[in-house]
Structure formats: C-alpha cells, structure tokens
Amino acid sequence: MQSGISTEAQRGRWLLATAIAVTLFGDAIVILLKISKSGLGASGGSAVRWFVTAALFYAVWRGQQWARWLMVGLLGLGLLLTAPGMLRSMHPLLIGVVLQLGITLALLAFPPSVSAFISHQRRRYEGNS
Numbered sequence: 392m393q394s395g396i397s398t399e400a401q402r403g404r405w406l407l408a409t410a411i412a413v414t415l416f417g418d419a420i421v422i423l424l425k426i427s428k429s430g431l432g433a434s435g436g437s438a439v440r441w442f443v444t445a446a447l448f449y450a451v452w453r454g455q456q457w458a459r460w461l462m463v464g465l466l467g468l469g470l471l472l473t474a475p476g477m478l479r480s481m482h483p484l485l486i487g488v489v490l491q492l493g494i495t496l497a498l499l500a501f502p503p504s505v506s507a508f509i510s511h512q513r514r515r516y517e518g519n520s
Contacts, residue, residue: 395511395515396508396511397507397511399503399504399507399508400504400507400508400510400511401508402502402504402507402508403502403503403504403505403506403507403508403509403511404508406498406502406504406505406508407451407452407498407499407505407508407509409498410448410494410495410498410499411448411452413491413494413495413498414444414448414491414495415441415444415445415448417487417488417491418437418440418441418444418491419441421437421484421488422434422437422438422441424484425437444462447461447462447465448462451499451509452512453512453513453516454509454510454511454512454513454514454515454516454517455509455513456509456513459499459505459509462495462499463496463499463500466492466495466496466499467496469492470489470492470493470496473485473488473489473492474489477489
C-alpha cells in the first residue's frame with residue numbers, strides 16, 4: 392500500500408484512471424475517424440472538446456469535486472443526446488459512444504471509492520499549495 396492512501400482510495404484511483412482512459416481513448420478514436428472521413432478542418436471542435444475533457448479530468452484527479460460533478464452532468468447530457476440516435480440506427484459507433492458515456496458516468500458518479508480517492512487527492516494537494 393502506498394503511504395497515506397487507504398485501500399478504498401486506491402480502488403477509487405484505479406476506477407478514476409479507468410474512466411479517464413475509456414473517455415479519452417474512445418473520444419480520440421471517434422475524432423480520428425471523423426478526421427479520416429471529413430478532414431482536419433471539420434474536426435477542430437472535437438479536438439477542442441477532447442482537450443477540455445482532459446483538463447476537467449485533470450481537475451478531478453487533483454481532487455476538485457466541482458469538476459467531478461460538472462463531468463457527470465456533461466456526460467449525462469451527452470448520454471441523453473446520443474442514446475435516441477443509437478436506438479434508432481443501432482450503428483456500432485453510436486453504440487460504442489453510448490457505452491463509453493455510460494461507463495464513465497457510472498464510474499464517476501457512483502463508487503464511494505472514487506469519492507475516497509478524490510478526498511485523498513484534495514487533502515494531498517491542499518497541503519502543497
């Protein structure tokens with residue numbers, strides 16, 4: 392066990408890292424597919440969104456609760472906007488996006504271990520500021 396971090400917080404660290412990887416990797420694949428189909432110019436907004444997502448995840452990693460709940464809200468909104476299209480077309484890419492959004496939303500919103508890790512990080516970084 393790493394010094395100063397509980398087993399619960401370690402589990403939360405792993406779950407948060409999984410949420411970050413699922414989201415950033417999944418979004419990068421979608422952006423690359425969009426670029427290959429429409430060109431770089433048509434995908435600029437998606438690239439900016441990717442960097443904003445990465446910045447928000449960094450804030451969550453550093454223990455910022457506001458960033459966590461902003462991410463949960465944005466992921467929920469994305470899920471609400473994407474799920475009807477997926478249900479109409481059952482396109483594999485839309486299914487993947489809905490799964491990515493749902494998995495990340497669940498990992499950020501529900502596990503108490505993620506809360507424990509975020510609290511640990513907030514205490515850790517408050518001491519260094």
